[in-house]
Amino acid sequence: MSNENISANGVVVSSVNPLPVTSESGKATYSVQVSDFTAVAATATDVLALVGSATKTIRVNRVQITADATAASVLDFYTFKRTTANTGGTATQPAICKLDSADPAPTAVANLYTVNPTALGTGVMLAADHYALPAAATTGYPGTPWVEEFGTRNNRQVVLRGVGESLAVGCNAEVIPAGINLYIRIEWTEE
Numbered sequence: 001m002s003n004e005n006i007s008a009n010g011v012v013v014s015s016v017n018p019l020p021v022t023s024e025s026g027k028a029t030y031s032v033q034v035s036d037f038t039a040v041a042a043t044a045t046d047v048l049a050l051v052g053s054a055t056k057t058i059r060v061n062r063v064q065i066t067a068d069a070t071a072a073s074v075l076d077f078y079t080f081k082r083t084t085a086n087t088g089g090t091a092t093q094p095a096i097c098k099l100d101s102a103d104p105a106p107t108a109v110a111n112l113y114t115v116n117p118t119a120l121g122t123g124v125m126l127a128a129d130h131y132a133l134p135a136a137a138t139t140g141y142p143g144t145p146w147v148e149e150f151g152t153r154n155n156r157q158v159v160l161r162g163v164g165e166s167l168a169v170g171c172n173a174e175v176i177p178a179g180i181n182l183y184i185r186i187e188w189t190e191e
Contacts, residue, residue, distance in 0.1 A: 027189040028103035032110040037182040046170040052160030053107035060158040062187040068136040070179030088118025
């Protein structure tokens, strides 16, 4: 018995050695993860901003946020696509993870703000949501991640072109609950 069949258009198809299929991209992919971040401004604007590159096109495909606080509370999270750069404030640059160690060094920069930018770059709100913060001491942690995925439903990823553009995650100057612990992850590709 043969393991080959002839398709309607005359092509030989093997059931023993089908063509391999992968959904993994060949693009250089990176992520930045902020964990247990408590040094948030009292009325935080941008907390974490992924700033575009002078040499590559940045395509953001995922943002994930979770948080807790001393007492259960509610906080709104916002993402903005900024078309001009933030200025001022105090920021550190957390380490960026290459998802494949063979990929080149990342060219995008992540800014983690401990003091709000003096002036926010212009831009448009991309997504926002009301988030229920569980109390940190609660057993059986009830927090559910807030996830935004781009480019997964036959839509475009968030594209950053040049160092003036960024994807910013923040709280839009809301009062931050006491004892907050933020976890923010941004994932992107560079071409």
